[in-house]
Amino acid sequence: MSSLLESDDVDASAEQLLELVSDPETKRDLLNPFETGDWITYANELTRNYMAEEMAEDQYHLLGDHHEHWLEGFDGGDRVLLCHRDGLKTTITLAYLIASLEYKDGFRAVWAMNNQGSVKKKADTEFWKFVERNPWLTNLNGPRKKDTIEAKEWAHGSMLNAGWLFGGIEGDRAHLLVLDDIIKEKGDGDTEDVLDWIQAVSVPMVKEGGRTVMIGTRKRPDDIYNDYRNLEGYEFDEYPAILDFWDQQFGADDDWQDRRPDEELYTKVEDPWNEGETLQVLWPEARGPQWLANKRSQMADHRFWREYCLVIMGSSGNLIEATDVRKPAAEGGCSIDDRDPPPKYRAGPGEAIILGHDPANSPTGDDAAFSVWLLQRDGRRRLLDAHAEAGMQPSQVKNQLLEFDRRYDPALVVIEDNGMQSYVAEDAIEFDAQLAAKVTGLTTSGQKHSWENGIPRIRTLVENGYILFHRGHRPTEDFITAMQSLERRDGKLHGHTPDLIASWYMAEKGFRRLESMGALDDVDDRDDGDENEGGDGSSGVSYL
Numbered sequence: 001m002s003s004l005l006e007s008d009d010v011d012a013s014a015e016q017l018l019e020l021v022s023d024p025e026t027k028r029d030l031l032n033p034f035e036t037g038d039w040i041t042y043a044n045e046l047t048r049n050y051m052a053e054e055m056a057e058d059q060y061h062l063l064g065d066h067h068e069h070w071l072e073g074f075d076g077g078d079r080v081l082l083c084h085r086d087g088l089k090t091t092i093t094l095a096y097l098i099a100s101l102e103y104k105d106g107f108r109a110v111w112a113m114n115n116q117g118s119v120k121k122k123a124d125t126e127f128w129k130f131v132e133r134n135p136w137l138t139n140l141n142g143p144r145k146k147d148t149i150e151a152k153e154w155a156h157g158s159m160l161n162a163g164w165l166f167g168g169i170e171g172d173r174a175h176l177l178v179l180d181d182i183i184k185e186k187g188d189g190d191t192e193d194v195l196d197w198i199q200a201v202s203v204p205m206v207k208e209g210g211r212t213v214m215i216g217t218r219k220r221p222d223d224i225y226n227d228y229r230n231l232e233g234y235e236f237d238e239y240p241a242i243l244d245f246w247d248q249q250f251g252a253d254d255d256w257q258d259r260r261p262d263e264e265l266y267t268k269v270e271d272p273w274n275e276g277e278t279l280q281v282l283w284p285e286a287r288g289p290q291w292l293a294n295k296r297s298q299m300a301d302h303r304f305w306r307e308y309c310l311v312i313m314g315s316s317g318n319l320i321e322a323t324d325v326r327k328p329a330a331e332g333g334c335s336i337d338d339r340d341p342p343p344k345y346r347a348g349p350g351e352a353i354i355l356g357h358d359p360a361n362s363p364t365g366d367d368a369a370f371s372v373w374l375l376q377r378d379g380r381r382r383l384l385d386a387h388a389e390a391g392m393q394p395s396q397v398k399n400q401l402l403e404f405d406r407r408y409d410p411a412l413v414v415i416e417d418n419g420m421q422s423y424v425a426e427d428a429i430e431f432d433a434q435l436a437a438k439v440t441g442l443t444t445s446g447q448k449h450s451w452e453n454g455i456p457r458i459r460t461l462v463e464n465g466y467i468l469f470h471r472g473h474r475p476t477e478d479f480i481t482a483m484q485s486l487e488r489r490d491g492k493l494h495g496h497t498p499d500l501i502a503s504w505y506m507a508e509k510g511f512r513r514l515e516s517m518g519a520l521d522d523v524d525d526r527d528d529g530d531e532n533e534g535g536d537g538s539s540g541v542s543y544l
Contacts, residue, residue: 073237081239179216249311347411368390
């Protein structure tokens with residue numbers, strides 16, 4: 001409130017000043033950010049009055065410099081704002097929305113969220129708490145022509161309509177569209193369907209010259225924010241709580257400097273996890289190192305990285321380095337960023353395709369997982385497609401196998417031997433002659449967790465760019481997330497092996513089977529990163 005108290009318009013004793021600013025109309029005029037340009041004073045007063053009626057244990061903190069940047073940015077063009085969880089992105093957006101509805105007669109806004117429950121909580125319950133706890137908002141506290149959860153209209157002509165993903169949006173075209181955490185981690189369907197709704201249903205509700213503001217937190221590598229980052233029509237801002245982890249993830253990218261938030265908004269603090277080290281934190285007064293350490297202790301690491309650092313790093317795994325996965329294939333890494341995998345493919349000369357399948361142990365337990373792998377002439381594997389699903393019936397398993405067989409014509413369909421026996425003896429899956437000739441049951445025995453010839457060797461393949469991934473492809477990203485969850489402790493693979501990874505392992509054993517049959521003689525020799533003590537120049541599949 002310092003700028004308000006120092007205003008040249010105020011020339012009175014403390015008592016007179018208190019009386020002056022307690023008058024709602026006068027206070028309203030003094031706090032008008034569209035006239036004064038002082039967004040942070042307006043927002044601090046709004047949030048202070050809101051918090052004054054919350055529980056005493058709920059501490060109030062003055063807003064940070066970054067919040068002022070957001071408010072000023074919202075008054076510009078279309079933008080996407082990604083911020084860490086508990087960063088007050090909805091609060092700041094609501095502050096801008098309230099200012100527009102209060103001070104601009106006839107202003108129309110649409111506020112869209114993920115589901116109807118969120119609409120009721122934010123666009124109705126929380127909205128009215130902010131308004132009613134700030135009586136100096138005289139227009140919004142005044143007479144209403146309409147007041148429902150989904151539609152509000154005031155005597156001075158301002159209107160607020162609310163909607164949710166895949167629903168309809170009522171009302172006239174708006175001056176401002178707010179898309180607030182429009183997606184959740186799971187359950188929204190395909191990203192393309194979400195984009196279609198945003199671009200075909202919600203954005204057309206914006207008037208010519210109006211603005212769209214999208215706020216949220218990363219959910220998946222292939223979520224809608226990945227698409228909007230590349231659209232020239234939107235300013236795209238990212239604000240992780242801890243800048244260091246974000247830098248570690250994206251520092252090697254060509255657009256890292258363009259994407260990086262202003263370092264001056266961050267403060268160096270003591271690293272709560274490494275004595276003597278420091279971290280750069282966005283809002284240390286309210287979201288400082290101990291607060292962040294407490295949050296991390298309450299959730300899996302991969303959720304903390306995603307929700308507080310805007311980094312998708314798999315689970316708490318440490319077997320696979322994310323930087324190795326993200327390195328472009330053209331530079332000897334794993335990532336193909338410029339195209340999706342082919343929906344259909346036939347192996348050419350010197351190539352081989354294997355479909356690996358890890359059956360579910362129970363109808364309601366593990367996922368049944370499938371992955372299709374192409375072994376190229378240079379010895380590198382490329383993931384063509386994958387699928388994992390719980391509770392698949394035998395007929396669904398058979399149909400999935402047939403679908404992948406139709407699209408990719410694999411040389412072998414490799415199923416763990418025990419699972420194969422279960423399918424044939426217990427589930428009575430009857431394969432047609434063509435597919436039956438390809439289906440092979442192989443045992444995993446005790447080699448599955450071996451560093452020399454088991455699942456942990458995927459680390460060597462990734463380090464040397466020996467597995468290729470089409471980035472942004474949803475099933476591929478699911479596989480990468482599973483792969484990055486692999487964890488080693490005391491030199492051993494620890495915990496449950498994700499089902500998609502088990503399906504990859506079955507495919508690798510299939511390539512070994514083909515090699516023993518002489519079917520891979522045309523695959524070029526290439527050092528896969530193994531020391532190869534025998535000096536036999538073996539190809540990248542011979543370790544299994």
